[in-house]
Amino acid sequence: MEITKEDNIKKQITSFYKQLNTFQAELISDIQPKLVSDTDFCNDKNWWYVKQEGLHAYTLEGDLCFANADDRSNYASFIEPNVAFSRLPKHMIQVLPEETIAIHFQAEYSEGLSVKLAIIEYSKSEKEKTTLVSLEKEQYLTVGKNTKYLRFAFKITGKGIVRVKQAVIERVFEKKQVKEIIVNPIEQIKTFRELKVACIFDEFTMMNFQKEVELITFTPENWQTVLSENTPHFLFVESAWHGNAGAWEYQIGKYANVSRESLFALLKWCREREIPTVFWNKEDPIHYDKFIDTAKRFDYIYTTDANKIPDYKKQAKHEKVFALPFAAEPSQHNPIQLAKARENKICFAGSYYANRHLERRQIMDTMLEICQEFGLVIYDRNFERPEPEFRFPEKFHKNVVGSLSYDEIDKAYKGYRFMLNVNSVVHSPTMFSRRVFEGLASGTPVLSSYSEGIERMFGNLVMISEKPDELRAQMRALLKDETAYFRKSLEGIREIYGKHTYKHRLNYLLGNMGVHLPVSTNSVCVMAIVRSEDEIKKAIAMFEKQSYQNKKLALFIQSVEDFSNINFIFNHYKTERVSCYLLSYMENYTDYKKLLGTDFMTLFNKEHFYGRYYLEDLMLASVYTDADFIGKATCFQTVGKKLVPEKNDLEYLFVNELFPSRSVVRTDYRFHKNMKKLLESFAKDETLAVYGRFGAKMFSINRFNFIEKATSLDEKWFNQVEI
Structure with missing residues (x-):
């Protein structure tokens, strides 16, 4: 009954705030319907741009005009005296979170010229996202739930003149009026695998990136058909010698009497559709001259040699030039041992x-x-x-x-x-x-x-x-x-x-385009069965010692009787990363992933030593293997006054047996046990070998950062294995 009352009160409060927000939106749309006045927007003195890069703004008969003298993209910023869109603007155009605005232009521009209005959204502290809006039709945009401010800029691509006769940017209160919500495709991407990249690569680069994103390959003859049917998020071309299995041989670098018209047509097609183009010269500095005439035509230029950045900027006449070293690809470059020993x-x-x-x-x-x-x-x-x-x-x-x-x-x-x-x-x-x-x-x-x-x-x-x-x-x-x-x-x-996988390189590429797509890591929950407050403190200390960051701690209370004030325990020790549960209640849970909220789980045993990098090394193995259980088949044990590795030849191999106290296991693996029984099994350190009969894959990493039964050992023993 109390829960129902509380829920009703929460619903009433939520409803009140919704009504308040609706009233606020309606009031503002009546008092100040336009975000920017036509007069201010069409005044060329209110637009800032880099004059040395070929763009010129002027007013003609009350209309705002831009003349672009270069094929590449130029930005003109409204009011704000820079084009560094990642910075918070000093001149704030305030909006309400999730407010809808209408954008309508009357404009004329030269054939082949592409003009977009860039709408950049900001929260109180940082940039949220950028949306590019066409000038050709009326469109509507609902800003994000964290958005507090906007700024505007024109992105003008290609040679020619644009004349803006009318600009309407106004609030829309009635949501039923919204006809078309603008979506910038690349900003909807949540994982690297969703990313569509049109590419011209040689074999090695192709093998490295194809594991991370959807690569779209094509030839000089079919590129337009292929890309029209499957629009990419961006075009990525490297300093290829044989490009796409020989299809682009001699057509990327500059060769005597060899035409690059297909490549230039591809770049023009991308420019007209606002598809970013990226060039990577992996042959710098030795083959800079071979590829510079191609590289300078791209929106973004990357080089393996940072010393060449000034040369590229000078030739390309823009600042979007960066260093991009090589990297490693986990499915190919990993420590999994070969059949024959090293x-x-x-x-x-x-x-x-x-x-x-x-x-x-x-x-x-x-x-x-x-x-x-x-x-x-x-x-x-x-x-x-x-x-x-x-x-x-x-x-x-x-x-x-x-x-x-x-x-x-x-x-x-x-x-x-x-x-x-x-x-x-x-x-x-x-x-x-x-x-x-x-x-x-x-x-x-x-x-x-x-x-x-x-x-x-x-x-x-x-x-x-x-x-x-x-x-x-x-x-x-x-x-x-x-x-x-x-x-x-x-x-x-x-x-x-x-730091140096091809996902990290993609993260850097996208970041320079204003798209934040983090290199995510698998999460792990450390579990501990505790019988006293002292054991809780020890479990927390063991947990916090671990270098791996994407982790949680779940404390399972063996018995309420062990604690004089169980409410204090739950209230005092529960945090964003630490959860407390009664072990007896775990009989009702079989969905470990839903309960713990992580990809992996492990039970720490207070009798063992877990070094600082114990979890990190196990979790790194989850990147380069698809194993269900990852652990240490080889580990240190004390024999007299020495530490001796047990089963010395089982490192970086798929194995038939692991034990829970020195392993992490996937939370979505079906053990066919409730959580209480699983924890009791783990606490007894019962072998995981039985699950091999049901298809479980087990991988063993190195022997370090763990000692079995280490309660009687001191720091000098731990220093021998903690590396």
């Missing part, structure tokens, strides 16, 4: 060019000689070529074992304990080989010749030095200290998966 050698997969400049050749010879001292294996990219300039020097012939295709590259990355990288470009802050990202993601320590970019980006995660003796010393240190080797391996995996 050999204790250094692997180099690449090419040798005897006819290239002397300094680069000398650096490569020095690096190969160092690696020979520790055991060197070479996979020669030009193994089948007979020309002498592509052959490794005779002293390295015994180390050459063949070549690898890209789909066999796993053998180079995970078949050996170390990997060699040699840099052609030394003094770029961002440009170095993709093999560095891919090797680190595979858990393989990388030995590299000097590179400014590697040193800046990874510091000592990569063994790097300009002095050969320092490189030798770093190698010897890892060879004699197994823990140091695994620390280097684990730190590399964490760094790449935390």
Whole structure:
């Protein structure tokens, strides 16, 4: 009865506020129907733009006119003296949340010219979204629930003149009048997989991005048909040599007597439809000249070498130029072991060019000689070529074992304990080989010749030095200290998966377009069965120690009788991230995901030691595997005065058995038990092997950051495994 009364009161309050908001909207629409007056809007003095970029505003017979002298896009901002739309405006145009506004123009403009009104919405503290509105018909826009302010800008694309004869931007009170609500397609995207990207890529880039988004491929002959039937969110073209399996060969870079008309027509088609265009020169700085004439025609330019950004800005005559290094793709570049164990050698997969400049050749010879001292294996990219300039020097012939295709590259990355990288470009802050990202993601320590970019980006995660003796010393240190080797391996995996996957690169690309699509991580709930307030405090301390951020804690009270004031426990310890439940009530729950609200769950046992990175390493494995259970089949146990790994050969492998106290499990896995029985089973640490018979996939990661039965151990023991 009390609950019903409370619900009724809440409904009455909600209804009152709705009526109040409706009255407020109606009153404002009567008092101030227009957001902007025609006179102010059509006054060229109220429009700010970058004059040096070819745009000019003027008034003709009371009409607002813009003349654009360039093919590319230019923005003109109303009142606000900048086009930095991510900033909060100083001149606020106030609106009500979820208010509807009508937009109507009378305008004339040159053929081939595209003109859109950009409506940028802001909350009290940040930009919310941007909507582009056509001038050709009356349209209606309902602003977001957090929107407090607006600003306006024109986006003018192509050469020509636009003349705005009338501009009406006014409030609409009667929602039934709304005919067409404007939706900007790219801003409706919630996941990367929903993103449609028209692309011209070479093989490697195609393989890396196709796992993350929907790639739309096409040829010079069919692009218009393909893209008309499946409109992309943006066009992404790289410095391709063979583009889309050879379809665009010689048509991206500048070649004598080869036409790029198909590419230019594609860019024009995208410009007319307000489809953003992106170019990535992955060959900078060496092949800058080959691709600059193409790159400068795109809306956004990305380069692997940040040093080239000023050159691109000068040639393209715009500021939307950014550095975009290589990255790793989790389904391809991960530490999952091969069938054959790693050999204790250094692997180099690449090419040798005897006819290239002397300094680069000398650096490569020095690096190969160092690696020979520790055991060197070479996979020669030009193994089948007979020309002498592509052959490794005779002293390295015994180390050459063949070549690898890209789909066999796993053998180079995970078949050996170390990997060699040699840099052609030394003094770029961002440009170095993709093999560095891919090797680190595979858990393989990388030995590299000097590179400014590697040193800046990874510091000592990569063994790097300009002095050969320092490189030798770093190698010897890892060879004699197994823990140091695994620390280097684990730190590399964490760094790449935390910052340098192709999802992170897409997040950066979209952010520069004004679209925020975060790189989401799987969530995990740490569960603990508690019998006293002291155990609650210990469980919270164990939980807060974990480096992994996307986590929750669920405390299950064993018995109300164990606590003198159960209401205090629930009120005091319950937070946004911590929940409290009575274990006995869990008999009524079988939907673990709905109850906990996370993707994974795990039960912490107070008798075990859980290191800082315990959860992080397990949850990173959920990115590169589809396992139902992820745990540690190999773990440390105390034997006398030593820590000894149990089942030493079960790391980064799919296995047949795991245990709950050292695993995370998917909350949507069907255990066919209520939550109480499942927790009791987990508390007894009953094997998960039985679920293998029902198709459960189990994956075992590394042995570190966990010790079984560690209550009698002190800090020095924990320091040995916490890496």
